Amino acid sequence: DTEVTQTPKHLVMGMTNKKSLKCEQHMGHRAMYWYKQKAKKPPELMFVYSYEKLSINESVPSRFSPECPNSSLLNLHLHALQPEDSALYLCASSQQRGFNQPQHFGDGTRLSIL
Amino acid sequence: AQTVTQSQPEMSVQEAETVTLSCTYDTSESDYYLFWYKQPPSRQMILVIRQEAYKQQNATENRFSVNFQKAAKSFSLKISDSQLGDAAMYFCAYRSASSGGSNYKLTFGKGTLLTVNP
Numbered sequence: 001d002t003e004v005t006q007t008p009k010h011l012v013m014g015m016t017n018k019k020s021l022k023c024e025q026h027m028g029h030r031a032m033y034w035y036k037q038k039a040k041k042p043p044e045l046m047f048v049y050s051y052e053k054l055s056i057n058e059s060v061p062s063r064f065s066p067e068c069p070n071s072s073l074l075n076l077h078l079h080a081l082q083p084e085d086s087a088l089y090l091c092a093s094s095q096q097r098g099f100n101q102p103q104h105f106g107d108g109t110r111l112s113i114l
Numbered sequence: 115a116q117t118v119t120q121s122q123p124e125m126s127v128q129e130a131e132t133v134t135l136s137c138t139y140d141t142s143e144s145d146y147y148l149f150w151y152k153q154p155p156s157r158q159m160i161l162v163i164r165q166e167a168y169k170q171q172n173a174t175e176n177r178f179s180v181n182f183q184k185a186a187k188s189f190s191l192k193i194s195d196s197q198l199g200d201a202a203m204y205f206c207a208y209r210s211a212s213s214g215g216s217n218y219k220l221t222f223g224k225g226t227l228l229t230v231n232p
Contacts, residue, residue, distance in 0.1 A: 042224060090159065092159070105160070
């Protein structure tokens with residue numbers, strides 16, 4: 001069982017839709033991450049939150065909007081996505097960024113853009 | 115910038131045998147961390163093993179062990195007594211230990227797809 005829970009597991013949306021991906025962890029971790037992963041490729045970092053504040057944005061297009069309502073939750077709001085945004089979106093958390101603690105990943109949300 | 119290279123896109127092993135996955139990296143830093151992650155078809159990235167660069171002793175976790183050669187910048191993963199459940203994509207990853215902003219980031223290799231044959 002994963003300690004990082006992501007919902008939904010699958011999402012199909014049109015290019016004009018607005019949807020959100022959710023991530024939850026109860027391990028007391030203070031750093032949370034969003035990754036994008038294309039098939040047979042390694043994950044690519046999108047955003048990092050540290051103590052509920054956005055600390056890193058890896059030049060992600062504005063159609064992706066992250067939000068961290070509290071220390072346990074991380075959302076990714078999606079709007080006007082493109083077909084090339086179809087991918088597996090992984091959430092991860094770690095005790096604190098910059099420390100030796102590994103990142104714990106969720107199962108991901110498989111996103112398909114029609 | 116750091117780079118991580120996994121030169122074996124695919125590997126196969128017979129059940130109960132041993133297999134070694136290779137990983138090399140390039141960095142100018144002296145302090146860093148190295149990880150092996152496993153991603154089965156279920157999609158979750160699972161930490162297999164980690165190594166601190168300042169430790170000379172190779173990390174081990176049950177059937178998984180690493181051969182860390184800091185001077186050669188090599189970090190290979192050995193899986194002993196391979197099991198069907200070991201079949202997955204394996205990613206080697208590097209993380210800086212510097213006090214700057216780069217220590218948040220995992221730099222991944224391209225992955226090695228491991229097949230375990232019964």
